[in-house]
Amino acid sequence: MVSLDFLERVEVFKDLDDSQLRAIQNYCQITEFKRGEKIFSAGDDPLFLWVVMQGQVDLHWEMPGRSAFAEKAVSTLSETSTFGWSSLVPPYTYRLSAYCASRTCELVKIARDDLLNLFEDSAEIGYKVMSQLISVIGSRFLNLQEEVAKLRGSDIMNRW
Amino acid sequence: MISLDFLKRTDIFAGLSDAQLNQIMAACHEKGYESGQRLFAEGEDSDRVWTVMEGQVDLRFDLPGRPTSEENTIFSITAGNSLGWSSFVPPFKYKLSAYCATRTCKMLQVKKEYLLNLFEKDVRMGYQVISKLTGVASTHFHQLQNSATGPPVVKVKITVHLATCGIAAGARGVMNALIDEISQADRPDIQVGTSGCIGRCESEPNVTVEIGGEDPIVYQKMTPEKIRQVFKKHVLAGQVQETFRLV
Numbered sequence: 001m002v003s004l005d006f007l008e009r010v011e012v013f014k015d016l017d018d019s020q021l022r023a024i025q026n027y028c029q030i031t032e033f034k035r036g037e038k039i040f041s042a043g044d045d046p047l048f049l050w051v052v053m054q055g056q057v058d059l060h061w062e063m064p065g066r067s068a069f070a071e072k073a074v075s076t077l078s079e080t081s082t083f084g085w086s087s088l089v090p091p092y093t094y095r096l097s098a099y100c101a102s103r104t105c106e107l108v109k110i111a112r113d114d115l116l117n118l119f120e121d122s123a124e125i126g127y128k129v130m131s132q133l134i135s136v137i138g139s140r141f142l143n144l145q146e147e148v149a150k151l152r153g154s155d156i157m158n159r160w
Numbered sequence: 161m162i163s164l165d166f167l168k169r170t171d172i173f174a175g176l177s178d179a180q181l182n183q184i185m186a187a188c189h190e191k192g193y194e195s196g197q198r199l200f201a202e203g204e205d206s207d208r209v210w211t212v213m214e215g216q217v218d219l220r221f222d223l224p225g226r227p228t229s230e231e232n233t234i235f236s237i238t239a240g241n242s243l244g245w246s247s248f249v250p251p252f253k254y255k256l257s258a259y260c261a262t263r264t265c266k267m268l269q270v271k272k273e274y275l276l277n278l279f280e281k282d283v284r285m286g287y288q289v290i291s292k293l294t295g296v297a298s299t300h301f302h303q304l305q306n307s308a309t310g311p312p313v314v315k316v317k318i319t320v321h322l323a324t325c326g327i328a329a330g331a332r333g334v335m336n337a338l339i340d341e342i343s344q345a346d347r348p349d350i351q352v353g354t355s356g357c358i359g360r361c362e363s364e365p366n367v368t369v370e371i372g373g374e375d376p377i378v379y380q381k382m383t384p385e386k387i388r389q390v391f392k393k394h395v396l397a398g399q400v401q402e403t404f405r406l407v
Contacts, residue, residue, distance in 0.1 A: 074305075086298065088291075089294050089298040090298075095302050095305065119287060123286070126287040126291070127287040130294050131248065131290050134245060134248050134249055137297045138297060140301060141300070149221070
């Protein structure tokens with residue numbers, strides 16, 4: 001059972017009160033992976049939102065036809081980080097692949113349909129979670145921007 | 161002019177009731193921009209949401225210490241689509257720079273503070289709009305990702321050879337016709353330049369067309385009519401005009 005103490009530390013659930021956290025808690029399932037195991041692939045139907053409980057998860061770009069740059073891990077996530085947010089926003093497709101990057105990973109998975117139904121029933125929970133989620137995306141955007149800046153910087157240097 | 165019908169067609173306000181849209185419309189402002197004009201720069205305070213009413217806006221990742229360039233365009237936004245989701249994300253700074261990419265752009269603006277006040281009173285509206293805005297942020301994230309891993313954007317460079325021999329043969333008239341065609345095509349990704357004689361004075365006026373990474377094509381004995389044909393058929397439609405080509 002996922003504790004409320006843990007859930008309130010999860011980045012997208014930070015603003016929820018205890019009764020709202022309990023509503024989320026009802027839909028949480030705990031699952032384990034071993035090092036190197038794939039959690040999901042880019043292009044998969046995103047059925048779940050994921051949260052790292054213990055261990056480390058690497059996100060990779062693995063779209064067909066992409067360059068070698070696409071193969072490197074774009075994010076390494078640790079405890080309380082959320083991933084698989086494509087499950088909650090159009091076009092509802094995982095864009096990255098996720099792997100367990102530590103000896104074991106303990107993850108919380110929450111079914112997309114359960115969450116979206118909950119948000120419909122309680123718009124306040126939906127509003128709070130989506131307001132946090134847009135911040136998570138913004139933070140990942142900045143990380144990605146740094147990677148792109150490094151890539152473009154090295155391109156410019158290589159042309160000299 | 162901002163209307164309910166327009167708001168209903170936008171990416172972030174679609175699905176709201178007329179009463180909700182009327183509340184949003186009360187705080188909407190309209191502002192026009194000219195081609196190349198910057199709407200905002202990366203790093204500036206972000207305090208409002210923008211929606212394109214007319215024209216096209218390029219979102220660019222300008223590199224520090226380098227002038228802005230179309231090559232830095234990460235993606236373009238057209239009518240009905242929105243930007244400025246960073247106004248809802250700490251530290252509330254724009255993450256890219258935005259430029260008007262068509263002859264003119266008309267933008268709708270709504271202050272974030274006004275929206276937040278509305279959302280406090282009507283949390284369902286807040287959920288609907290924030291969900292849509294989160295979708296916009298997600299799309300922009302993936303477009304940035306694609307810009308780093310996808311093929312380069314096709315760019316067109318047209319060079320009119322304007323040496324004395326070229327001018328004597330009518331290159332200025334060719335240039336004027338070309339500029340006229342470009343302005344009608346409304347394609348800001350096409351660059352026009354001039355250079356000297358290519359050493360084939362008998363074939364002047366010459367024009368070189370370079371599209372993306374393809375080999376340059378040099379055209380000979382151009383006239384205003386011929387360059388209009390080259391522009392329409394080669395530049396816009398990708399069909400090299402072999403009969404005018406210098407071999």
